[in-house]
Amino acid sequence: xxxxxxxxxxxxxxxxxxxxxxxxxxxxxxxxxxxxxxxxxxxxxxxxxxxxxxxxxxxxxxxxxxxxxxxxxxxxxxxxxxxxxxxxxxxxxxxxxxxx
Amino acid sequence: xxxxxxxxxxxxxxxxxxxxxxxxxxxxxxxxxxxxxxxxxxxxxxxxxxxxxxxxxxxx
Amino acid sequence: xxxxxxxxxxxxxxxxxxxxxxxxxxxxxxxxxxxxxxxxxxxxxxxxxxxxxxxxxxxxxxxxxxxxxxxxxxxxxxxxxxxxxxxxxxxxxxxxxxxxxxxxxxxxxxxxxxxxxxxxxxxxxxxxxxxxxxxxxxxxxxxxxxxxxxxxxxxxxxxxxxxxxxxxxxxxxxxxxxxxxxxxxxxxxxxxxxxxxxxxxxxxxxxxxxxxxxxxxxxxxxxxxxxxxxxxxxxxxxxxxxxxxxxxxxxxxxxxxxxxxxxxx
Numbered sequence: 134x135x136x137x138x139x140x141x142x143x144x145x146x147x148x149x150x151x152x153x154x155x156x157x158x159x160x161x162x163x164x165x166x167x168x169x170x171x172x173x174x175x176x177x178x179x180x181x182x183x184x185x186x187x188x189x190x191x192x193x194x195x196x197x198x199x200x201x202x203x204x205x206x207x208x209x210x211x212x213x214x215x216x217x218x219x220x221x222x223x224x225x226x227x228x229x230x231x232x233x
Numbered sequence: 234x235x236x237x238x239x240x241x242x243x244x245x246x247x248x249x250x251x252x253x254x255x256x257x258x259x260x261x262x263x264x265x266x267x268x269x270x271x272x273x274x275x276x277x278x279x280x281x282x283x284x285x286x287x288x289x290x291x292x293x
Numbered sequence: 294x295x296x297x298x299x300x301x302x303x304x305x306x307x308x309x310x311x312x313x314x315x316x317x318x319x320x321x322x323x324x325x326x327x328x329x330x331x332x333x334x335x336x337x338x339x340x341x342x343x344x345x346x347x348x349x350x351x352x353x354x355x356x357x358x359x360x361x362x363x364x365x366x367x368x369x370x371x372x373x374x375x376x377x378x379x380x381x382x383x384x385x386x387x388x389x390x391x392x393x394x395x396x397x398x399x400x401x402x403x404x405x406x407x408x409x410x411x412x413x414x415x416x417x418x419x420x421x422x423x424x425x426x427x428x429x430x431x432x433x434x435x436x437x438x439x440x441x442x443x444x445x446x447x448x449x450x451x452x453x454x455x456x457x458x459x460x461x462x463x464x465x466x467x468x469x470x471x472x473x474x475x476x477x478x479x480x481x482x483x484x485x486x487x488x489x490x491x492x493x494x495x496x497x498x499x500x501x502x503x504x505x506x507x508x509x510x511x512x513x514x515x516x517x518x519x520x521x522x523x524x525x526x527x528x529x530x531x532x533x534x535x536x537x538x539x540x541x542x543x544x545x546x547x548x549x550x551x552x553x554x555x556x557x558x
Contacts, residue, residue: 145291265342
């Protein structure tokens with residue numbers, strides 16, 4: 134099980150997967166080159182959603198399909214400091230697929 | 234703030250207020266003219282002495 | 294030094310300690326305040342020294358300048374200070390604001406401990422410089438097209454509006470007292486700004502600081518009220534919108550509807 138964390142620190146936004154920086158995957162799909170952000174709906178949360186889903190699923194196509202609802206339902210509602218496991222992401226993807 | 238940015242702002246604001254100062258003097262507004270000279274140098278002085286916050290920027 | 298009677302969480306306490314430790318060189322809050330005051334008042338003195346036989350309609354430059362400043366403040370706050378940008382100077386504003394000011398001050402603790410914390414409360418001196426530079430061309434154009442007095446008054450109003458902003462923002466982060474609780478406009482700003490410091494809302498809501506006018510106009514206020522209600526709301530929370538964003542550390546998926554899925558979990 135992977136653990137994803139995000140924090141706004143004095144040195145910058147820090148998004149980690151199992152303690153290592155999460156790749157932003159902008160070379161696969163670029164919604165924003167400004168870095169990750171969350172707590173609203175926009176390009177940076179969309180990039181974060183995409184990067185999370187690519188890392189979780191290993192599939193760019195899966196990430197593209199679910200990126201938008203995942204951004205709106207999850208990433209836009211991340212608190213200032215957040216944490217999520219791969220099980221949490223699985224639950225959210227199941228819910229998104231069920232409601233689709 | 235990067236040194237280059239401070240330099241650019243310093244040059245622009247000093248030029249603005251020195252020109253303003255001479256303009257005021259030309260209109261016999263001596264107090265305003267000297268105030269403009271003072272303000273230009275005061276503003277430049279203030280941005281150079283103001284302490285920054287040390288950061289270690291992250292990659293992402 | 295830190296506030297003793299505070300309910301702030303450990304994370305905020307640790308951040309405040311770290312921030313204070315990171316300030317390079319010396320800093321003195323009262324000197325910072327003096328720099329802003331001396332710069333602003335001297336500038337306004339210079340501009341108003343040029344007024345000659347001012348007509349009543351030329352004074353309209355003052356509300357025009359004030360309103361223009363509110364719009365600029367809103368745009369800068371909403372689209373630069375709360376959004377990472379590519380340009381280094383714009384990005385620096387986001388870093389200083391979202392990653393420092395909003396971590397130093399939260400709804401649990403909005404107060405600074407002493408004048409050394411004014412470093413993260415007041416804008417740095419370059420703000421007055423940038424404001425002056427950016428105000429110059431519109432004021433010059435106004436002065437040439439409308440009248441010289443109008444141009445000088447517009448420049449004065451823009452500078453004065455920035456000083457008004459610093460005053461109001463300071464009042465939002467100072468310790469509570471009976472005067473601030475009952476002073477119109479100030480008490481409204483304090484509640485409005487405290488709500489903005491809620492991490493769930495800070496990226497989208499209550500972007501105006503000097504006044505809530507633009508938030509009201511664009512629907513980004515947390516209140517469900519008219520314009521006058523917004524301006525004179527005071528500390529009331531009776532008119533909060535019911536659909537405001539609620540964030541969580543770990544947003545959970547809704548429970549699955551089918552009984553099979555439920556027993557599986």
